[in-house]
Amino acid sequence: MTTIPHEKPGEPNPLHALTLDRLRRRTSMKWRTYPEDVLPLWVAEMDVPLAEPVVRAVTEAMELGDTGYPAGSAYAEALAVFAGKRWDWDGLAVERTAIVPDVMLGVVEMLGLVTGHGDAVVVNPPVYPPFYDFVRHAGRVPVEAPLGADARINLDVLEETFRRVTTGRRRAAHLLCSPHNPTGTVHTADELTAVAALADRYGVRVVADEIHAPLVVGDTRFVPYLSVPGGERGLSLMSASKAWNLPGLKAALAVAGAGAADDLARMPEEVGHGASHVGVLAHTAALRDGIPWLDSLLTGLDANRRLLAGLLDAQLPAVRYRPGDATYLAWLDCRALGLGDDPAEVLLRHGRVALTSGLPFGTGGAGHARLNLAASPEVITEAVRRMAEAVGRAGAIRG
Known part of the structure; x- marks a missing residue:
């Protein structure tokens, strides 16, 4: 794993820190959507305490009454330093950034800058469901260019889609998910360079959602879209939200390439x-001082990937799971279980474990479910036990 040197070694794994009883005291969506007998492994919230630098920054803001409007460039400066050390990218120019409320609202704003009402926005399903919802809400039309069977961008399909949506010199954009949610795929420099070349050839503007960029494990390298040849006309949305579990402290950055x-x-x-x-203060603190916490989290997530693979192999071998190199999300192919198009609904009803249904992810989502790996090993173990039990119960009912 490419890491920034630890400021203090031996940071404990945050995924081991909290008990279920303590987690159930939370009032956020993850813990209040379902009854207490349901084990929630669905929405993108992590079962972790906050990094100490984040807690300190927020506490100091409360003590000062520092709760006005955001100002300054500290967030962008912290992200630029992080990008240089973490991704070997020194091209994040602070003067080409702007604070936005969050990544998806930033996406809407960026699409509004480079497309018009009724224009096409190409997406690569199965993909984060709000891509569809926000694109439609912005008055644009989502057009699918599905991933290949290997969960990677299918460049032939993408080119054909670009050609089709720009016929008649229509404007279009490509909403790129990088790293990809839900598969955890990390696009390579060659793949992104090919995307940029196609976008230039057909006049398509690329808007990259790179919110999961800090959550890459092992030897895999995240490549910012704006860093590849041809990426200069792109726009990116970045945030510390996912990596440091800060969705309730909203803030993100829009980053423009030199040509945008x-x-x-x-x-x-x-x-x-x-x-x-306060969100900007928290995100800035995370990027500046929360790296040891992040590195410990990534180590724990990598262990959870291996744990889940082993548990599924032993208890639900019909489920196909290809561990991704990024995110804390596991994309489960449950089609061989015979649970229909929405296995998450069956697992909830018969096993009292909540996963995210694959259906809203678009083409390729039927028969799939997404599982949140950002939990303790004990919770993941119990979740798979419940899933196996649910499959048995569902089979008995069908029989």
């Missing part, structure tokens, strides 16, 4: 007022 600076400059300044100032 004029586009970003047209975004109204007031958009940045929608971010939480």
Whole structure:
């Protein structure tokens, strides 16, 4: 794993820190959507305590009453340093950034800068369901260019889709998920360079959701889209939200390539007022001082990937699971279980374990479910036990 040197070694694995009883005291979506007998491994919240630098930054803000509007460039400066050390990328120019409320609202703003009402926005399903919802809400039309059977971008399909949506000189955008949610695929430099070449050939503007970028494990290297040849006309959305479990402290950054600076400059300044100032402080602290915590988390997530693979192999061998190199999400192919298009519904009903249904992820989602790996090994072990029990119960009912 490419890491920034630890400031203090031996940071404990945050996935081991909290008991279920303590977690159930939380009032967020993950812990309040289902009854207490349901084990929730669905929405993208992690079962971790916050990194100490984040807690300190938020506490100091509360003590000062520092709860106004966000200002300054500290968030962008911290991200630029992080990108240079973590990804060997020194091309994140602070002057080509802007604070946005969160990644998806930032996506909407970026699409508004480079496309018009009714224009196509290409997505690569199975993909994060809000891509469809937010694109439609923005008055654009989502158009699918499905991933290949290997869960990677199918460049032939992508080119054909670009050609089709730009016929008649129509504007179009490609909403790129990098790393990819739900598969955990990390796009390579060659793949991203090919995407950029196709986008240039057909006049398609690329908007990259790179929120999972810090969550890459092992020897795999995350490559920022704006860093590849041809990526200069792209726009990226980045945030510390996913990696440090900060969705309730909203803030993100829009980052423009050198060829998209004029586009970003047209975004109204007031958009940045929608971010939480306390969120900006928290995200900045995470990027600056929360690296040891992140490294310990990644070690724990990597162990959880291996744990899940072993548990499935032993108890549910019909489930196909290809561990991804990024995110804390596991994409489970449950089609061989005979549970129909929505196995998550069956597992919830018969096993009292909540996964995310694959159906809203678009083409390729039927028969699949997404499992959140950011939990203790004990919770994951219990979840798989419940899943196996649910499959047995469902089979007995069918029989």
